Amino acid sequence: MLTRRDFVAKLAVAGAGLGAICAARGAGLSVDAAPDAPTTRREVVSFHMDRPYIDRTGTAMPYYPPRGARSAEPAARLSEESFRRIQCYA
Amino acid sequence: MVDFSNHPEMKGFFAPTRFEADVYDCEVTGKIPSDLNGAFVRLGGDWLYPPKFEDDSPFSMDGYINMFRFKNGIVDYKGRWVKTPRYKADLAAHKQLFGKYRNPFTDDASVHNLDRSVQNTTPLCFAGKLFTLKEDSLPYEIDPKTLETIGPYDFHGKYKSLTFTAHPKVDPVTGDMICYGYEATGLETRDVFLYTIDKTGHVKREVRFQVPYVAMVHDIGLTQKHVLIPVYGFVSSMERLKEGKVHWGWDNTKPAYVGIIPRDGEAKDIRWFKGPSRAPVHTLNARTEGEKVILEAAIYDGNPFPFFPPIDGSPWDPTKARAYIRRNTFNLASKDDGFTEEKLFEMNVSDLGRVDDRYLSLPYRYAFTAYGDKQRPFDQWKAGNLGGRVNNCYGRFDLATGKMSSYFAGDTHSLQEVCFVPRKNGAEGEGYVIGVASNYAEMRSELIIADAQHLEDGDVARVLLPFRATAQVHGRWMNEDELPFA
Numbered sequence: 362m363l364t365r366r367d368f369v370a371k372l373a374v375a376g377a378g379l380g381a382i383c384a385a386r387g388a389g390l391s392v393d394a395a396p397d398a399p400t401t402r403r404e405v406v407s408f409h410m411d412r413p414y415i416d417r418t419g420t421a422m423p424y425y426p427p428r429g430a431r432s433a434e435p436a437a438r439l440s441e442e443s444f445r446r447i448q449c450y451a
Numbered sequence: 452m453v454d455f456s457n458h459p460e461m462k463g464f465f466a467p468t469r470f471e472a473d474v475y476d477c478e479v480t481g482k483i484p485s486d487l488n489g490a491f492v493r494l495g496g497d498w499l500y501p502p503k504f505e506d507d508s509p510f511s512m513d514g515y516i517n518m519f520r521f522k523n524g525i526v527d528y529k530g531r532w533v534k535t536p537r538y539k540a541d542l543a544a545h546k547q548l549f550g551k552y553r554n555p556f557t558d559d560a561s562v563h564n565l566d567r568s569v570q571n572t573t574p575l576c577f578a579g580k581l582f583t584l585k586e587d588s589l590p591y592e593i594d595p596k597t598l599e600t601i602g603p604y605d606f607h608g609k610y611k612s613l614t615f616t617a618h619p620k621v622d623p624v625t626g627d628m629i630c631y632g633y634e635a636t637g638l639e640t641r642d643v644f645l646y647t648i649d650k651t652g653h654v655k656r657e658v659r660f661q662v663p664y665v666a667m668v669h670d671i672g673l674t675q676k677h678v679l680i681p682v683y684g685f686v687s688s689m690e691r692l693k694e695g696k697v698h699w700g701w702d703n704t705k706p707a708y709v710g711i712i713p714r715d716g717e718a719k720d721i722r723w724f725k726g727p728s729r730a731p732v733h734t735l736n737a738r739t740e741g742e743k744v745i746l747e748a749a750i751y752d753g754n755p756f757p758f759f760p761p762i763d764g765s766p767w768d769p770t771k772a773r774a775y776i777r778r779n780t781f782n783l784a785s786k787d788d789g790f791t792e793e794k795l796f797e798m799n800v801s802d803l804g805r806v807d808d809r810y811l812s813l814p815y816r817y818a819f820t821a822y823g824d825k826q827r828p829f830d831q832w833k834a835g836n837l838g839g840r841v842n843n844c845y846g847r848f849d850l851a852t853g854k855m856s857s858y859f860a861g862d863t864h865s866l867q868e869v870c871f872v873p874r875k876n877g878a879e880g881e882g883y884v885i886g887v888a889s890n891y892a893e894m895r896s897e898l899i900i901a902d903a904q905h906l907e908d909g910d911v912a913r914v915l916l917p918f919r920a921t922a923q924v925h926g927r928w929m930n931e932d933e934l935p936f937a
Contacts, residue, residue, distance in 0.1 A: 429833030
């Protein structure tokens, strides 16, 4: 006998499975068949005012690691006094 | 074991390099001008071992001399430690034995009678010899072919001061060198010995006098008739040395003095002029016009060096550490002991300025120095975040018109001291502006060569080193015929 409790539980499992299949096919189809169409928007890491943030709309430019050695970076956190101690003339 | 981990500021581009180097036929972009034959010799410092005290001055770094040798369009690079007794003692002990800046009371007992000079300030070419200079000791002679250290030099035994300035002046008319030593008879003495040495390296003249108080006398001004001796707020005393402090502290209550002595005068002929507290660490040029003596320099409003802190315990003030090109005028005909001061350009510049040395002590028009232009871009994604603390331009300052032309080094670069190389038989200011740039994106040093009359056009050539050259204090161009280079 199918109880209401069992029915709800099986429906939930079936629904989750169906959803996963649809999502997988949907993602594949959207890329293969319509590359210019809006796809599932994914979170991207971006930067604003030198600070990282997660853009949950997926509309920001993704973050790419900076080019270059960024070898001046150790000076970023130094006070003017500390900076002059290492860099007074160079 | 060498361990710099207690110095988190010494990372990235600012980490010690600690190696000697030879690079033959350096990589070049652009074209090396065919009339540049000789060498650009740089002197600065690097830590062989970490400083014994965290609050020591960077001026305690071990001397390192390096040379870009130009010959027929090819450039070779060579870098060597200045092998002083101090360097050798540290290397033998595998640690830093020497304490705070010019304070022997803070040294290890094993080195108490040793010359503690680090020879890290200015290279000098004179009388066919190459020297390193540091104002706490005699010059050190260097082999121009190998850059190996020969040793202290006393001008045939006739130079009697215990110390020798980092800024001697060579008169372009006579070839004489006007030089001096302060604290000339020992630590904390007010004695200054002023010398004229002829172009063959023989002492012609000596004058001994005293300054108003023990102070850093880092640079002087020279005219055809006078020598100008600035004395200002970096003070010292035996008490502060015995308390274990660095040699200099800043005393904001001390007036800035400028002593003026005729070049053929005696100690009794010195006249001391007095002005507001300033720090004229380096001079540009000076001249005598009738009864007036004129000094031009990029002069700081106050103390530029936080490692020489205020003696009253107040915090170091970064707003005073700004230098402006100024003109000081001294009227010898007046009984007033004051002088006038004009600010010639309303922009903060590096005090390491230069002129066309053929016009030293004479009327002149152009000064060159580095400065930071915040309107220019800086790509911190490639270079790192310097917080705007970058000297990205060299400027040519026209003192006759008040105009300025500018060279921009690029959006990942910061420039060290400028040097001017005159074109043979050219008019004043005709020639090349050269200097080393720190490329923070590639983590390497580049020697910039630009036409001094067309700075806006960018550089005509860059010499690319595959590593960071040691930080420069001063650099000098030396012509092919001045030294027996390799």
